[in-house]
Amino acid sequence: MTSAPFDFAPLLPAGLPAPAARWTGLTKYSFVGGNNDPEQVPVDGLIDAASAVLRREGKALATYGLAHGPQGYRPLREFLSAKLKRDAAIDCTADDILMVSGSLQALDLVNATLLARGDTVIIERDSYQGSLNRLNRLGVNMVGIPLDQDGMRMDALAAALADLDRRGITPKYIYTIPTVQNPTGTIMLQARRAELLRLSEAYGVPIFEDDCYADLIWDGKRPPAIYAMSSNGSVIHIGSFSKSIAPALRVGFIVAPWEMLSRMLALKTDAGSGALEQMVLAEYCVPHFTTHVPKLTRGLRAKLDTLMEALNEQFGTSAEFEAPKGGIFLWVKLPDNVDTLKLYPAALAAGVAINPGPEWSTDKSHAGSRLRLCFASPSHQQIREGVAVLADVCRREFGVPERIANVERRART
Amino acid sequence: MTSAPFDFAPLLPAGLPAPAARWTGLTKYSFVGGNNDPEQVPVDGLIDAASAVLRREGKALATYGLAHGPQGYRPLREFLSAKLKRDAAIDCTADDILMVSGSLQALDLVNATLLARGDTVIIERDSYQGSLNRLNRLGVNMVGIPLDQDGMRMDALAAALADLDRRGITPKYIYTIPTVQNPTGTIMLQARRAELLRLSEAYGVPIFEDDCYADLIWDGKRPPAIYAMSSNGSVIHIGSFSKSIAPALRVGFIVAPWEMLSRMLALKTDAGSGALEQMVLAEYCVPHFTTHVPKLTRGLRAKLDTLMEALNEQFGTSAEFEAPKGGIFLWVKLPDNVDTLKLYPAALAAGVAINPGPEWSTDKSHAGSRLRLCFASPSHQQIREGVAVLADVCRREFGVPERIANVERRART
Numbered sequence: 001m002t003s004a005p006f007d008f009a010p011l012l013p014a015g016l017p018a019p020a021a022r023w024t025g026l027t028k029y030s031f032v033g034g035n036n037d038p039e040q041v042p043v044d045g046l047i048d049a050a051s052a053v054l055r056r057e058g059k060a061l062a063t064y065g066l067a068h069g070p071q072g073y074r075p076l077r078e079f080l081s082a083k084l085k086r087d088a089a090i091d092c093t094a095d096d097i098l099m100v101s102g103s104l105q106a107l108d109l110v111n112a113t114l115l116a117r118g119d120t121v122i123i124e125r126d127s128y129q130g131s132l133n134r135l136n137r138l139g140v141n142m143v144g145i146p147l148d149q150d151g152m153r154m155d156a157l158a159a160a161l162a163d164l165d166r167r168g169i170t171p172k173y174i175y176t177i178p179t180v181q182n183p184t185g186t187i188m189l190q191a192r193r194a195e196l197l198r199l200s201e202a203y204g205v206p207i208f209e210d211d212c213y214a215d216l217i218w219d220g221k222r223p224p225a226i227y228a229m230s231s232n233g234s235v236i237h238i239g240s241f242s243k244s245i246a247p248a249l250r251v252g253f254i255v256a257p258w259e260m261l262s263r264m265l266a267l268k269t270d271a272g273s274g275a276l277e278q279m280v281l282a283e284y285c286v287p288h289f290t291t292h293v294p295k296l297t298r299g300l301r302a303k304l305d306t307l308m309e310a311l312n313e314q315f316g317t318s319a320e321f322e323a324p325k326g327g328i329f330l331w332v333k334l335p336d337n338v339d340t341l342k343l344y345p346a347a348l349a350a351g352v353a354i355n356p357g358p359e360w361s362t363d364k365s366h367a368g369s370r371l372r373l374c375f376a377s378p379s380h381q382q383i384r385e386g387v388a389v390l391a392d393v394c395r396r397e398f399g400v401p402e403r404i405a406n407v408e409r410r411a412r413t
Numbered sequence: 414m415t416s417a418p419f420d421f422a423p424l425l426p427a428g429l430p431a432p433a434a435r436w437t438g439l440t441k442y443s444f445v446g447g448n449n450d451p452e453q454v455p456v457d458g459l460i461d462a463a464s465a466v467l468r469r470e471g472k473a474l475a476t477y478g479l480a481h482g483p484q485g486y487r488p489l490r491e492f493l494s495a496k497l498k499r500d501a502a503i504d505c506t507a508d509d510i511l512m513v514s515g516s517l518q519a520l521d522l523v524n525a526t527l528l529a530r531g532d533t534v535i536i537e538r539d540s541y542q543g544s545l546n547r548l549n550r551l552g553v554n555m556v557g558i559p560l561d562q563d564g565m566r567m568d569a570l571a572a573a574l575a576d577l578d579r580r581g582i583t584p585k586y587i588y589t590i591p592t593v594q595n596p597t598g599t600i601m602l603q604a605r606r607a608e609l610l611r612l613s614e615a616y617g618v619p620i621f622e623d624d625c626y627a628d629l630i631w632d633g634k635r636p637p638a639i640y641a642m643s644s645n646g647s648v649i650h651i652g653s654f655s656k657s658i659a660p661a662l663r664v665g666f667i668v669a670p671w672e673m674l675s676r677m678l679a680l681k682t683d684a685g686s687g688a689l690e691q692m693v694l695a696e697y698c699v700p701h702f703t704t705h706v707p708k709l710t711r712g713l714r715a716k717l718d719t720l721m722e723a724l725n726e727q728f729g730t731s732a733e734f735e736a737p738k739g740g741i742f743l744w745v746k747l748p749d750n751v752d753t754l755k756l757y758p759a760a761l762a763a764g765v766a767i768n769p770g771p772e773w774s775t776d777k778s779h780a781g782s783r784l785r786l787c788f789a790s791p792s793h794q795q796i797r798e799g800v801a802v803l804a805d806v807c808r809r810e811f812g813v814p815e816r817i818a819n820v821e822r823r824a825r826t
Contacts, residue, residue: 003614003644003645004645005645005646005670006614006617006619006645006646006647006670008527008619008670008672008673009672010617011527011583011585011586011619012526012527012676013527013528013529013532014529016526016676016679016680017679017680018679019672019675019676019678019679020483020675020676020678020679021675022508022671022675023482023483023484025480025482026476026480033476033477034477035475035476035477036475036476037475038472038473038475038476039472040475041471041472041474041475043467043468043471043472046467046471046474047463047464047467047468047471050460050463050464050467050693051460051463051464054456054459054460054463055456055460058454058456058459058460059451059452059454059456060451060661061454061459061659061660061661061662062448062449062450062451062453062454062659062660062661062789062790063439063446063448063449063451063660063661063790064446064447064448064660064661065661066661067438067439069436069438070433070436071436095435101514101663101683101686101687102683102684104682104683104684105683108682113425113429114421114424114425114426115426116426116427119426130682133682134682170424172424173424201416201419204419204423206419206421206424231416232416232417232418232419233418233419234419246474246475247474247475247476247477247684248473248474248475248476248477248478248479248685248687248688248689249474249687249688249689250514250683250684250685250686250687250688251687257418257419257421258435259421259422259432260421262432262433262434262435263425263429263432263433265432265433266429266430266431266432266433267429267430269517269521269543269546269547270514270515270517270518270663271515271517271660271663272661272663273514273663273687274514274661274662274663274664274686274687274689274690275661275662275663276661276662276687276689276690276693277687277689277690280463280689376475377475377476
């Protein structure tokens with residue numbers, strides 16, 4: 001470059017998000033991101049799958065979507081159809097499934113199909129940051145519904161729907177992560193799922209069911225999906241292979257009535273999601289999924305135990321939490337005087353990355369002293385060390401936990 | 414389902430595209446889509462690459478983006494940095510490259526970063542349908558610049574820029590496919606590239622350089638990219654592995670100043686593009702790209718010859734075209750009375766898929782009797798048979814080519 005650098009700034013439209021910062025690598029003790037356990041990636045199985053499927057069908061890579069059409073690699077959709085029937089009681093065929101580039105693309109497609117600026121949606125009060133951020137970006141109003149240990153509270157949902165109805169507002173959807181809720185780790189009771197469907201029908205509001213953690217339940221017993229219990233097709237169901245196999249593979253899926261799938265397909269102008277990842281997943285999952293997942297969840301459960309033990313050791317009664325029934329994260333309440341938005345940069349400076357609660361909630365004050373800790377990716381040793389560093393930082397910044405907590409040991413599982 | 418089906422229609426926002434139709438499979442003689450030659454997919458090489466890279470780095474799939482950050486798998490960006498230097502004289506590092514899910518995601522990210530409804534862009538009069546469709550969807554005004562055998566005409570561009578300037582309009586970018594232009598197959602002369610940069614600087618309009626076919630030049634001699642010739646960083650350059658390796662792998666890339674990359678990263682909320690495809694590509698391409706591509710282009714060149722020979726045989730002087738210097742498509746002019754938007758459904762009914770010209774042009778009347786024929790995917794025999802069927806349909810519908818054409822043979826290369 002010899003001239004003055006070209007200035008793009010005058011050309012940028014209004015409303016762009018702030019530019020990204022340069023990537024500076026992962027934090028030493030990382031309790032953030034939906035990353036999985038590197039030791040649990042089924043590397044040998046994926047190698048065998050890649051070899052077999054490429055040998056048999058590799059030439060098809062010359063054609064967009066492997067000539068299986070825009071809904072994705074058909075054997076993977078057929079695997080999912082059988083799996084969803086077996087695990088979640090969902091009765092659907094490969095034609096009802098759209099493969100997408102991770103459940104994040106599913107969120108984008110569902111939102112693009114249903115939402116306009118100024119719309120209202122109902123969402124669990126504590127929810128996935130990526131969903132909250134998307135809705136904020138779209139200028140959509142969120143009504144947060146509190147959860148308890150059995151998932152979204154139906155009394156609160158009924159009250160919210162009645163209130164919106166009185167104000168003449170029809171929400172565009174009720175978004176829920178019913179099975180291993182993010183970040184609370186709760187599983188919605190089956191009776192509540194039935195009540196949710198009743199309310200959905202009564203008010204004419206569809207349900208957006210995000211089941212992307214549902215494979216990771218400790219006892220392996222997944223309740224029927226809300227999609228499966230619907231009698232009128234009012235549910236859009238999404239899922240992912242990120243949690244059950246590997247997140248860097250960007251493979252998720254949408255199950256929905258054709259009325260909605262056909263709208264989403266019209267907006268999915270990417271000429272198909274990555275075919276090699278879909279091929280390798282199908283080839284691996286058909287024979288191995290049902291043995292891989294229980295092995296994975298045993299390992300995750302052991303890491304959760306280590307995390308809870310470390311929190312009890314380091315934080316004592318200052319850290320409150322309910323042991324989740326599955327998943328990869330723990331939702332922790334610290335004393336009220338701890339502001340996790342301030343704890344976050346202090347911890348990061350000490351090499352510990354956490355998710356501050358307010359970023360995972362529609363209610364910033366409720367979540368102000370809460371944080372989310374992901375436990376799948378760090379090793380047992382990193383979990384123990386990271387929690388110790390976090391406790392030191394928290395003590396320095398907020399005076400809790402008190403020193404005495406170090407010698408307390410409470411088994412809370 | 415026992416209740417009346419839920420009706421989503423009242424919830425849909427205004428302005429959605431029409432719903433997609435059900436996929437019904439590929440046409441018998443398909444001359445559409447950027448598909449490649451199935452016999453040229455380097456299956457054995459991809460199998461070896463997948464095994465080697467998974468064996469070495471498979472565990473990293475447990476972390477989003479393989480812990481290489483949001484710009485993509487670093488070895489692939491390093492391969493690209495070296496390749497772009499060697500082939501297109503582009504001086505950039507891995508930090509200047511953003512891996513994306515095919516060049517279609519690149520189009521979306523560049524557009525989202527620069528365009529708002531009502532904006533104006535400059536584009537080659539005949540251009541890629543996917544780019545035209547996106548701009549239409551975004552409500553952006555397009556000013557089409559005619560091309561000749563040496564690419565976009567700079568006299569016409571200068572006149573258009575001066576005219577817009579007089580009207581107080583600053584276009585957001587000048588979009589060009591300079592190297593194997595889609596659909597004309599032309600390569601922009603180096604002197605024109607220099608003139609384009611001069612005009613860009615004079616009017617303060619950045620250049621959006623789409624080089625996704627640039628690897629497929631018969632003589633292997635690619636001119637310097639416009640990005641490489643820029644002295645002020647006003648160029649956004651995009652490319653893809655879809656044409657050089659396989660389109661079903663959704664892997665493309667963007668090279669741009671950090672001012673723009675950081676804006677695009679903020680809009681790329683998909684947690685990274687597919688990692689396995691990036692890993693396998695890097696592992697395969699580092700040792701094999703430079704031997705694979707000449708072999709591929711020799712095969713493509715042979716198919717082009719078959720296509721041109723078949724057109725000469727079947728259409729005689731009714732089909733006019735210039736032999737492209739590379740690529741996978743031929744831009745054909747039929748007699749003025751042929752309306753390719755009407756030829757399209759008639760041909761499809763006979764099992765032949767073509768791209769009608771008006772879908773590939775800002776000037777529907779100029780392109781009304783033109784069509785695009787892709788030749789990489791069909792076999793030599795399918796090309797010959799498909800062109801014969803197309804000629805029969807065209808004769809039936811429009812009276813041309815006349816019968817006598819069948820016995821004419823003209824070598825036009």
